[in-house]
Amino acid sequence: MNKIEHIGIAVKSLAAAGKLYERLLGKAPYKAESVASEHVNTLFFQTGESKVELLEATSADSAIARFIEKRGEGIHHVAFEVPDIYAEMERLRSEGFVLLNELPKRGADNKLVCFVHPKDTHGVLIEICCSI
Numbered sequence: 857m858n859k860i861e862h863i864g865i866a867v868k869s870l871a872a873a874g875k876l877y878e879r880l881l882g883k884a885p886y887k888a889e890s891v892a893s894e895h896v897n898t899l900f901f902q903t904g905e906s907k908v909e910l911l912e913a914t915s916a917d918s919a920i921a922r923f924i925e926k927r928g929e930g931i932h933h934v935a936f937e938v939p940d941i942y943a944e945m946e947r948l949r950s951e952g953f954v955l956l957n958e959l960p961k962r963g964a965d966n967k968l969v970c971f972v973h974p975k976d977t978h979g980v981l982i983e984i985c986c987s988i
Contacts, residue, residue, distance in 0.1 A: 862907035
């Protein structure tokens with residue numbers, strides 16, 4: 857894994873959280889995007905070599921809505937950049953990790969993504985991602 861690519865933060869209101877992070881980081885987001893397959897709207901901020909991704913549910917039955925209902929707003933996942941997502945998925949499986957995706961899927965910010973089950977990572981949802 858090359859670096860932390862981004863930290864995903866689940867929020868109830870993208871508009872309110874976006875204004876807060878714009879003030880906190882001292883810069884505007886560089887991208888807003890909807891990911892229909894995940895039922896989320898996202899807002900990205902660049903900070904150094906990493907990013908902050910704000911995630912707002914667009915459906916009451918989405919993973920982000922369920923996360924907020926259960927745990928409240930906050931860090932949802934940590935994403936690591938990998939050069940070859942297929943090879944990294946195979947490596948992780950061989951190490952005994954349970955992946956939540958059989959194959960990588962298209963995520964936000966022009967990435968292929970796969971998630972590692974948080975039961976295998978001390979309760980932290982890990983995303984691996986690479987550029988498409």
